[in-house]
Amino acid sequence: MPELPEVETIRRTLQERILHRRIQGVRVSYQKVLRNCTELEFNQALRDREFVQLDRRGKYLIAYLDSHNRVVIHLRMTGRLVVLPRDYPMEKHVSLQIYMSGEEELRLIDQRKFATVYLLQEPGFGPIKGLATLGMEPLEEGFTCIYLTEQVQGRTAAIKSVLLDQRRVAGLGNIYADESLYRAGIFPGRPAGSLSSTEINRLHQSIQRVIGEGIAHRGTTFRDYVDGDGRKGGFQELLRVYGREGEPCRMCGEPIGRVKLAGRSSFYCPLCQR
DNA sequence: AGTAGGACCTGGTGGC
DNA sequence: TGCCACCAGGTCCTAC
Numbered sequence: 001m002p003e004l005p006e007v008e009t010i011r012r013t014l015q016e017r018i019l020h021r022r023i024q025g026v027r028v029s030y031q032k033v034l035r036n037c038t039e040l041e042f043n044q045a046l047r048d049r050e051f052v053q054l055d056r057r058g059k060y061l062i063a064y065l066d067s068h069n070r071v072v073i074h075l076r077m078t079g080r081l082v083v084l085p086r087d088y089p090m091e092k093h094v095s096l097q098i099y100m101s102g103e104e105e106l107r108l109i110d111q112r113k114f115a116t117v118y119l120l121q122e123p124g125f126g127p128i129k130g131l132a133t134l135g136m137e138p139l140e141e142g143f144t145c146i147y148l149t150e151q152v153q154g155r156t157a158a159i160k161s162v163l164l165d166q167r168r169v170a171g172l173g174n175i176y177a178d179e180s181l182y183r184a185g186i187f188p189g190r191p192a193g194s195l196s197s198t199e200i201n202r203l204h205q206s207i208q209r210v211i212g213e214g215i216a217h218r219g220t221t222f223r224d225y226v227d228g229d230g231r232k233g234g235f236q237e238l239l240r241v242y243g244r245e246g247e248p249c250r251m252c253g254e255p256i257g258r259v260k261l262a263g264r265s266s267f268y269c270p271l272c273q274r
Numbered sequence: 275a276g277t278a279g280g281a282c283c284t285g286g287t288g289g290c
Numbered sequence: 291t292g293c294c295a296c297c298a299g300g301t302c303c304t305a306c
């Protein structure tokens with residue numbers, strides 16, 4: 001579900017509510033959510049500790065304990081993280097609860113059970129391959145036109161697939177990739193290597209703008225995304241193509257089209273995107 | 275090296 | 291109302 005702007009919004013809202021609070025224990029109701037440790041090990045590592053820092057890399061959340069151990073969470077499609085009073089009624093699909101001082105708890109709720117949680121007790125991100133191999137983030141200093149050019153040149157794969165490849169650009173998902181390509185006027189199925197330098201420049205600018213605006217609007221609630229406070233995002237009002245099949249393009253009025261690329265729906269304007 | 279397809283899961287929607 | 295096929299914002303693995 002959440003892409004970079006949503007995960008960043010969750011990070012910002014959550015850090016106010018979980019940092020520097022004593023962890024009293026954990027409860028794992030879906031065992032497979034823990035990918036590299038048992039419930040017992042997880043409980044032992046967290047109990048009587050506190051989180052001191054909450055970072056984000058791509059779509060991963062990284063929570064640092066005062067022991068220097070780290071908890072890494074990826075929400076995948078439907079994961080949600082919310083802080084609630086301990087006696088708040090249990091929702092369906094709760095995978096994990098972390099009990100904190102102050103009679104509150106952090107809940108991981110995940111309808112499709114794809115979300116993953118790791119406990120890292122050694123330096124580095126080795127055990128989490130996707131995290132260890134992430135590319136540049138759109139708003140990171142190193143994400144330059146030159147960098148993007150290196151990522152696309154010589155590739156025959158569709159530019160959309162390249163944008164979704166987290167090793168090349170960290171944090172884009174289906175929504176923000178489509179919105180970036182629309183704003184750059186590039187058809188998602190174009191071979192990446194066929195983009196001119198002008199198009200790469202436009203795409204670079206579009207990605208940064210779309211991600212920046214996405215964060216400013218606290219993410220996109222297309223289905224059920226909410227931040228750590230339970231609030232919906234606002235960027236869905238600003239979507240130009242995603243989910244708008246058949247509706248008029250805001251630039252030219254042509255009905256928005258949809259194609260399957262790499263198994264994913266891609267929305268685009270047949271006239272504005274070449 | 276690339277890419278297509280299946281796997282991981284559940285629920286909502288639309289067709290009949 | 292019931293049943294069924296299909297769809298979903300992500301990533302990983304295997305097979306070609």
